[in-house]
Amino acid sequence: MGIINSSRKKSPWVMHYACTSCNGCDIEVLACLTPVFDAERFGIVNVGNPKHADVLLVTGSVNKKNARVLKNLYNQMPEPKAVVAIGACACTGGIFRDCYNVLGGVDKVIPVDVYVPGCCARPEAIIDGIVMALGKMDEKAKNMKKVSG
């Protein structure tokens, strides 16, 4: 079990879902993968497939239409998994929180592990958030073991 636990920290595969983001945070998420920040040196790979992903990155506030999509993506990810809410909108609903169609932050629909504040969140903060989420995954892996056996 030791080698699996240590490997988990070295290979977080992320999936990025933009709810109703203004694309500011999305651009910053993708900036993490560019040669300037190069998230792959920590083993971070953008997979775009919920069945392969370990960490779900969500940007933008949740509304009534995309809540279903977000739940669906979350449910398809195999345990242990973590969710990182990126940007003010994903954390709380941001400036859109009073809109008639907006439910609020991501945590209204799925459990969130790490909140990365900012408008937009900086790439350094996003990478930091993913690393924090990995710390939380250790506990989740332990719980998973308890449940299954």
Add this chain to the structure above:
Amino acid sequence: MMITDNALLNNIILAVVTIIVAPFLGGLLSGIDRKISARMQNRFGPPIFQPFFDVFKLLGKERIAVNQTQMVYAFGYLFFAVASLIMLVLKQDLLMLMFVLAFSNVSIIMGAMSVRSPYSKIGAQREIIQMMSYEPVLLLMVVGVYLTTKSFMIDSIFTHGQPLLYNLPLVFLAFIFILTIKLRKSPFDFSTSHHGHQELIKGLTTEFSGPQLAVIEVTHWYELVLLMGLIVLFFAKPLWVGILIALVCYFIEMVIDNISARVTWKWMLKASWIVGIGAAMTNIIWLYLK
């Protein structure tokens, strides 16, 4: 045929050593591939052991199976790839090796077809087209080897007087061409690839997750070692020259992977049939007339 007990024991030990060592070599090679690719893109790149971290992580994930047969197909993919690698190491029949290798690929296609995801199915169909493009070249390569050494056995390549390349230069070029398809590298990476694509997600492996994906990853490593081994056959004497040339070929594949965009399947089919089969056939006709 008489096989003494000692030879049999040697063969079994060789096969076991192959099963254990090949994934290490393959994983290391693909780790170096990722590192060098990152350096080519002016990035720092992941550690060389990154593929091993990925596989161990995948082994620790929750087991989600879409249906009961999926794991059987993933293991079929692994089993037939390992079988063909062992046939190479024990210097068995080259023609049979190609058939077993094709079986390995058919397993993964069946696995991808057994689920209802459209991405997976499109990936499987594209994989079939890829097989259509490279299988003729592989078979022509075997024919070329037979015309040169008068035997299908890999053993005869090693006992043959001179390296195969002297007689099969164009077949070798055709093989290098289809190597890109077989390694699923750009420009021919449209059934699945190491990067998620917008229109296809992950193609063939979309519906495989956790331990199943780990099995498929390990199979890729075995396949990689097998393909490098097939290159070595062209330069069998001395062996180290062959290994060196195989590594150079792999480096060329990395360069091609990084400088080219994906093409359509029609382009690939035309190119691999005209260039691949054309070159290999020319070589074989020349051998026949000689």
